[in-house]
Amino acid sequence: MENELFLQAKAVMQEFGVKAKLKAGDIVVVGCSTSEIIGSKIGTNSSPDTAKVVFEAIYEYITENKLQLAVQCCEHLNRAIIVERDTVPNAETVNVIPQPKAGGSMATQAYAHFKNPVAVEEIKADAGLDIGFTLIGMHLKKVAVPVRLENNKIGEATIVAARTRPKFIGGVRAVYDQGLL
Helix, strand or coil: CHHHHHHHHHHHHHHHHHHCCCCCCCEEEEEECHHHHCCCCCCCCCCHHHHHHHHHHHHHHHHHCCCEEEEECCHHHCCCEEEEHHHCCCCCEECCCCECCEECHHHHHHHHHCCCEEEECCCCECEEEEECCCCCHHHECCCEEEECCCCCEECCEEEEEEEECCCCCCCHHHHHHCCCC
């Protein structure tokens, strides 16, 4: 089962990277319900073992492609973000260390794996993955655009993906329609 979850998470990231046109330096926010992955209702069955496997697959892709990872905590920590300090060097940090049932198993994994982890209240990410309906939208830049994935499941959890684009001002819409943005 663990190997299957790793392969599913890796396939999601590979497809997402291509379809969202992720590039080095982009910040990718991930919200993840391990409860949903293992077939339970969100917030009811946090699984550190599941988080470890899924985090490792995602983090492998992130580091290989020189992206920045931001992991959303659960609602018990007001959906705070765990991130490397270098990703947001001037951000105001909050004083919290996530735990599996207070912050979530995925955020706990991020905090344990990052070299210099910090928690911040918010971030404006370039793209994001919502694994199991965790509501990451508050942490995306304006304007969020859905990214439809064929690989849209990890375990039992549904994946919703988004990238962002600059706001259209004036005649920029024609440029977008021509595929230049």
